[in-house]
Amino acid sequence: MINWGNFISQMFNGLVLGALLALISSGLTIIYGTLGVLNLAHGAMFMLGGYAGYVAYTYTDSFIVAIIFGSLFVMVVGLVVELVIIRHFYGRPDEDQLLVTFGIGMCMVELVRLTFGSLSLTVPAPKVLAGITSLGFMFYPTYRLALVGIIAAALLGLFLILYKTRIGMIVRAGIEDSVMVASLGINVYRVFMIVFGIGAMAAGFAGIVNAPVVSLTPDMGEAILVQTFVVVVIGGVGSFPGAIIGGLIAGEIISITSMINPGYAYVMLFAAMTLVLVLRPHGLMGSQSRA
């Protein structure tokens, strides 16, 4: 028998996880779409956001400050990483880009492990959003409910940047054809750097807003990165709407399968990915242009 209360609560958990994955994946996917670089350090950026937020929180006791500082810190890290390392890899094969971003991610994880230790840390939810809320038919942690809204707002912000601003238009044009954008006289390298920063910030923001829900560990980014890959494969690389749809699908699959047997969560996720690969090799919202 299905416990309906449990089921609905898991649906909500799926929504929270899905929104989170959507945000992280959209960061990954706009970076790949524009720069052509799959950032294997993206999971580490997510983790870094959590820790940076934790530090800000311990000093100021303010969750808002933690969010701002966490996101900005990861953005700056992203800008520096792009400027110092990634920039020199645009002309090199995909494999080299994968290797170097993987190495960068590993260094970040180890650096955090060295500074904060391997033990898990927690960031409490802001007081206004602590506790539980009655939805009439069930009780649900208030912060998780709020989290869906917070992430939706962030995604909306990302959407507005991408679709309503000049820089967003350049980024979207760059996803289509970055050579063409460069030949229109736009400094495409500066755009690349900004995109990398924005993408990293999306992951960092996700890391800090998610911190009250989970506990922070240095290698928390690894599992998220794998899930993000599935999201991107399902949604289609380079597609912002695809990242959102893929994220929600993946979140629900993981949550609902976990209710029945957590051991099969990844199997189901993987089955969904395979199904998409067979039926629509370029992902649900992907196009042929990027192989």
Next chain:
Amino acid sequence: MINQRRFLVETLTAIGLILAPLILPHLGFAPNTVNRILVWGLFGIGFDILFGFTGLLSFGQSALYGTGGFVAAYLLTQAGFPHVVTALFIGMIAAAVVGYLVGLIALRRTGIYFAMITVAIAEVFFFVEFNPLADWTGGENGLPGVPSPSFDLGFAHLSFSSGWSLYNFLAFWYFIGIVIALRIIRSPVGAVFRAIRDNPLRASAVGHNIHGYKLTSFVIAAAYAGFAGGLLGIMQAFMPPDAFMFDTSAELVMQTAIGGTGTLFGPLLGAAIWLFLQDFLQAALGLGAAWKLVLGLIFVILVCFLRRGIIGGIVDLYDLATGKKAALEAAAEAAEAADAAGTLEPASATASTPKLALRARKGDSYQGPILQATGLTKRYGGLTANSDINFTVNHGELRGIIGPNGAGKSTFFKMLTCEVPPTSGKIVFEGNDITGQSVTDVCQLGLTKSYQVNQLFNNLTVRENVTIAVLAAVRGKFKLDMFRRIDKVPGVTEQVNQTLAMVNLTARADTPVAVLAYGEKRRLEIGLALANSPSLLLLDEPLAGMSPRERVETVKLLRSISQGRTMIIIDHDMDALFELVEKVTVLQEGRLLVEGTPEEIKGNPIVQEAYLGGVLEQ
């Protein structure tokens, strides 16, 4: 390169493995460390074939390592299976079978998609091992009590329990692993692997079923991983669940990249450096947990500056020291200069050139037009590149296609060779409907194309380039002759030499493509299409970018090639083309404008209008 002297590498490996226990202890290597290096090294051989030789970067090898290891360990500990070596082989087969199934899914895509999919698959295995299969695998406890191998030979009892005695057992398997891997990479299959790494598009266009070969490479890597996984359990007398962890795949990737890809020995060297530094940083320098950060930094620096790893760096240094690199660069410059001046040995060999015999094919008895396209149309969204083209070419004909830029000539060629499917219409080649077939199959039928922009295997030599094309012709699109030497495949050497002679590159046979002059690359491009001895050869702007002198030579070359062969040539050099071909087809704005002899076309006012515009109005 690797196969200069037969068995040299094998002999050196054997000597190295025998000497290692005498030397390494003095360098501070404990026997257990050396044993771990060997297991990683063996695991890495397969991975290097996959990544270094075939160019497929998988981050999911842990799934196969763990599968092989746990199957072997389960047989030996839970199922009471007595034979250690047999269990290892069963584990290896299990991993290979799993690898085949995983490969079927992961290889649906290439590049970063492939990397992402392999990561995801490996994560599935990790969770399955921990939860649903915990009863068999021991979950997070792993499987303890894996026995060490011992053999009763009747007169003596051999037991390989731990330390240096276990080393002998592992070294033996490492040696076998290297010998097999060397045979594979020296075989036609190995050559195709390298071709796929360098230029998958061309590898399939010269007639290799690259999906089949990629899957082969994946299964080989899986088999190595499975066997190494089994050895891991034996070495530790315990099969650890972390064999399945992402860290295992990651460590393998990093060790291979540190040591050097495409060398087979890179992973061994990388593992030695990795494990040595791990011990050294932790114990000697007292860095504790920071060792991994240091290794990570070393890895990033290596990827940035030494893209071919330590072994690649050593090779470069050696070339620098012996002046080989300078010589190569000087040769490249000289070739470019000579080429520009037109003093390169002329194609005067034409008279004595051995003719590449036409291959007997199914379609040979077919009478009638060799190629017939009807109603060929190609639309890209709103853009109609080709519209309702009817086109017939007869046996032995030499046809030219001209048209202003954007007339749809290249798209038309791409449809004829089945690189892109037509939106509508039908293509019949030697009586077979080839519409919708793959470029590989069409090449195997005897229809090839030389590309407008060179599509060569840039990291290989001229001879290796041509060999890859010839291999597809003599072996068919897929054949698993993994243990055969390339020069033992009947007919290959002759056909390679004939092709090289025909495109006048015999003297440059052992030159890496990267240092060829432009004109030479262009001739090699034609050579790749010609090596298969096609009955219909399409040439997309063979004269593009050539100096006037080179054009004259190339036209001569094309004329000699055309004997006994049907050819269709696109070019903008009308003088050359009109001199060469018997009949010309003019395309304009995706439509067939007019067809006729060169004289008719020259005098045709519609053609003049198409090119110059406004002539008719005068």
